[in-house]
Amino acid sequence: MQTLTVALEQRSYPIFIGENLLSQPACFKPYLKAKQILVVTNMTVAPLYLQTVVQLLLGQGYIVQTHILPDGEQFKDIRHIEGIFTQLLEHRFNRDCALVALGGGVVGDMTGFAAACYQRGVDFLQIPTTLLAQVDSSVGGKTGVNHPLGKNMIGAFKQPTAVLADTSVLDTLNDREYAAGLAEVIKYGLIRDLPFLEWLEQNMAGLVARDKRCLAEAIARSCQNKADVVAADELEANDLRALLNLGHTFGHAIETGMGYGEWLHGEAVATGMLMAADLSWRLGWLQAQEVERIKRLLVSANLPVVPPATISPSQFLAYMAVDKKVLAGKLRLVLLERIGHAIVTADFPLALLEQTLAAGTELGR
Amino acid sequence: MQTLTVALEQRSYPIFIGENLLSQPACFKPYLKAKQILVVTNMTVAPLYLQTVVQLLLGQGYIVQTHILPDGEQFKDIRHIEGIFTQLLEHRFNRDCALVALGGGVVGDMTGFAAACYQRGVDFLQIPTTLLAQVDSSVGGKTGVNHPLGKNMIGAFKQPTAVLADTSVLDTLNDREYAAGLAEVIKYGLIRDLPFLEWLEQNMAGLVARDKRCLAEAIARSCQNKADVVAADELEANDLRALLNLGHTFGHAIETGMGYGEWLHGEAVATGMLMAADLSWRLGWLQAQEVERIKRLLVSANLPVVPPATISPSQFLAYMAVDKKVLAGKLRLVLLERIGHAIVTADFPLALLEQTLAAGTELGR
Secondary structure (H helix, E strand, C coil): EEEEEEEEEHEEEEEEEEECCHHHHHCCHHHHHCCEEEEEEEEHHHHHHHHHHHHHHHHCCCCCEEEEEECHHCCCCHHHHHHHHHHHHCCCCCCCCEEEEEEHHHHHHHHHHHHHHECCCEEEHHHHHHCCHHHHHHCCCEEEEECCEEEEEEEEEEECEEEEEHHHHHCCHHHHHHHHHHHHHHHHHHHHCCHHHHHHHHHHHHHCCCCCHHHHHHHHHHHHHHHHHHHCCCCCCHHHHHHCCCCCCHHHHHHEEEEEEEHHHHHHHHHHHHHHHHHHHHHHCCCHHHHHHHHHHHHHHCCCCCCCCCCCCHHHHHHCCCHHHHHHHHEEEEEEEEEEEEEECCCHHHHHHHHHHHHHHHHHC | CEEEECCCCCCCCEEEEEECCCHHHHCHHHHCCEEEEEEECCCCCCCHHHHHHHHHHHHCCCCEEEEEEEHHHHHCHHHHHHHHHHHHHCCCCCCCCCCEECCCCCHHHHHHHHHHHECCCCEEEEEEHHHHHHHHHCCCCCCEEECCEEEEEEEEECCCCCEEEEEEHHHHHHHHHHHHHHHHHHHHHHHHHHHHHHHHHHHHHHHHHCCCHHHHHHHHHHHHHHHHHHHHHCCCCCHHHHHHHCCHHHHHHHHHHHHHHEEEEHHHHHHHHHHHHHHHHHCCCCCCCHHHHHHHHHHHHCCCCCCCCCCCCHHHHHHHCHHHHHHHHEEEEEEECCCEEEEEEEEEHHHHHHHHHHHHHHHCC
């Protein structure tokens, strides 16, 4: 088992990474000082792991309730947060209770937000069950829900007391979900950690085979990178944290253009990262073979690298939430100044971005 | 104009106290760095002061929207918070916007909570328009809403960037609301500030006449007392902040027993404080003439000092949310160890509490 610490002064917390953490009380008992625990999960995860977690907690003397959400981003709203509050109050959970999030990013976001607001804040502990949640949403404290007028518009910064990234639970992920998680892993190498990128190139076969040793290393190095960024910019007060959005502006356009759920978030980010690399190449920052190198790594992780042909360049620009007239002053993108080093910039010619959007299967050529 | 500071490190903020603050840009401009401002108020306050505040903000170059809530505790819920989010999103308010709370405690609680959650936190500034809100809810950062199963169960600790306690706006309060605010003013003297209690005894006639100089002094000394307590215990982690609840456990029983809205909160707290003084006397901590002295001060502020005869002692106990069997181990009350010095204790004989509850008009005799 590996342990790393997200350093946020009094809000610092450990991330435990390894196999079968769910059977090790030392991973959670010191971080769950409450007696009353509500385990929040969803309908997909519940049949797989809920019983295990509940038995483990009961065995340690906790009073345990469970709350099962429907599975999907479309249920990530205030109504379903209210349902959590109702259950907490019906069972007379007091200010000393704690919530445990057992699931992917949506479950973590919702449980963390409920914990932030219940009686003005109770503890919560995270057991992320997807690779994406383990390497991304479990670090950083961003919690919240969607509003009909915008994604993640309502929320709080709320740090967990501990994160249990159990590599065993990843065995039940389907291949697409798993690959989508790898996209964010690759992202850390691209934006700030060239040695990690090289390690990924050497170990991608093992990662794709879900080798536990490779996985633990990839998760630890990803979380460490994110933890470093978050520690330096917890509340997103400067550009540092924005680097984590490499590929996301392009990716969001793909998700929006295709309809949410058609492409997985990680898939759209993978293609978006290649598009960012392509634009960086057009700016003279990357060499063509470096774009090719990034593409090769993404493909080896079973990720898509060609934007959907059904979205025209002008639609793409619109989905990137910009008007051409205000483009120069407004649109800021995360681009690669060199491989392994991203920057946030609004300083690029619109014409080059349009070339990237028109490139289709010819990105980087 | 007086200024005092609530010292909470990076979250420190000033409270300005005086007449006609709403016409002084220096009181708000440095604390509203946003361009987009949403002023949240209610239907009672809007006709009185909304136009003034909006004109003032427009005159300083802000982009201003307004949101008018219905007036009353029964609308203090998540639905109405969602309404605030919807308006913010419809007008494309970004993370750099700010909310201004113009109203009493309910408006402040709701606006602060909305500001805490909108895009994971935006600034807010408070303009409390009741005496109770000026001396109590504007200091301390407790924000939130009710849940059908409990009051103030959903919320956040969120400090404002500044508080404008304008004594001019108190002229429009009715006499009962005004007296209810005085109950919390007297509370600060009783729990931790004997010189202030003596000052109140000497100046109550001026306060009842709403003399502006007296009012400014009373508000400043109340806020300073609360600020000192909050600075020492921001997140209610120890008993210190609990001292602010003198009279509140008795008072809540009166509010619950009579039905919410029948007695004003401050009225119930006033009677509750005299009941706490009576129990303190029965414990040998206060002298009979000190209980009489407290009663005289409350009466001079036009506050009720006799608990409703329609609530029997056993009902009273039940409303105090206790079962007799667990009483000894559970019920903690704020009592007066001596006049001007409160403590939190569970160490009192049930029989003495029952005598207090049975005393009726004979409190302290």
